[in-house]
Ligand SMILES: Cc1cc2nc3c(=O)[nH]c(=O)nc-3n(C[C@H](O)[C@H](O)[C@H](O)COP(=O)(O)OP(=O)(O)OC[C@H]3O[C@@H](n4cnc5c(N)ncnc54)[C@H](O)[C@@H]3O)c2cc1C
């Protein structure tokens with residue numbers, strides 16, 4: 542699919558928590574956002590004097606009719622701080638859409654669980670919408686440190702059933718996401734994005750239970766288009782670029 546370099550206008554910014562910002566980005570009318578698949582990401586140019594590489598950010602939601610992409614940004618360092626502080630009305634240049642996508646199973650009767658931790662919840666909203674539009678009953682398992690750190694709960698609840706884990710038990714079940722009792726139920730497909738230790742633990746649970754599982758990797762990236770090899774992930778078929786062969790991988794392909 543052809544990658545595009547486009548100036549998007551920030552039409553709305555919402556501070557969800559002190560660390561997380563939701564940005565709505567308006568595309569020019571001639572952009573066809575229907576080409577975006579769930580799990581894809583954008584590379585955003587940071588227009589300061591010290592951040593030279595674009596920063597990869599997941600596509601959180603797409604409003605095809607109104608030409609809007611939503612992204613969810615967590616303050617990590619200079620680039621993401623810059624993005625979080627950009628005011629409504631400013632312009633950002635993005636390369637899009639990048640990477641592969643989650644697989645939508647063929648049978649809508651299959652049970653599906655979408656598992657996200659931290660900013661890893663970002664790509665799961667648009668995936669949930671696609672699954673719902675394809676007549677799946679969508680289940681989310683979302684985790685954060687405290688109730689206040691859980692992101693976009695209302696948006697997730699509008700799509701499906703939401704199960705929660707928090708470290709302090711302030712909402713949902715107390716403890717690690719991997720201890721949540723919903724994981725005792727049998728699901729046919731699991732889709733997961735979050736911190737690497739969490740994804741590996743979920744992958745092992747799925748392997749033991751013979752559940753089909755896809756994970757979205759957030760390997761550090763530079764070019765985002767398969768040219769620099771800095772995002773390489775070891776797979777059973779050799780090294781693969783997380784930016785072009787991923788970021789979504791079936792756990793059967795990985796050497797975890
Ligand atoms: C496919 C993909 C999708 C992503 N989606 C989102 C998203 O939706 N929202 C979001 O907030 N972030 C997302 N990230 C992570 C985001 O790209 C990094 O946090 C960002 O590039 C850090 O840039 P910075 O300039 O703010 O921080 P830097 O100053 O470059 O680094 C600050 C710290 O962040 C670490 N870091 C840098 N890059 C990454 C990375 N890729 N993953 C984890 N840690 C990193 C550095 O090692 C350092 O410790 C995604 C990453 C990938 C690869």
Ligand code: FES
Nearest residue numbers: 763765767770784
């Ligand atoms: S980021 Fe350059 S090859 Fe993947």
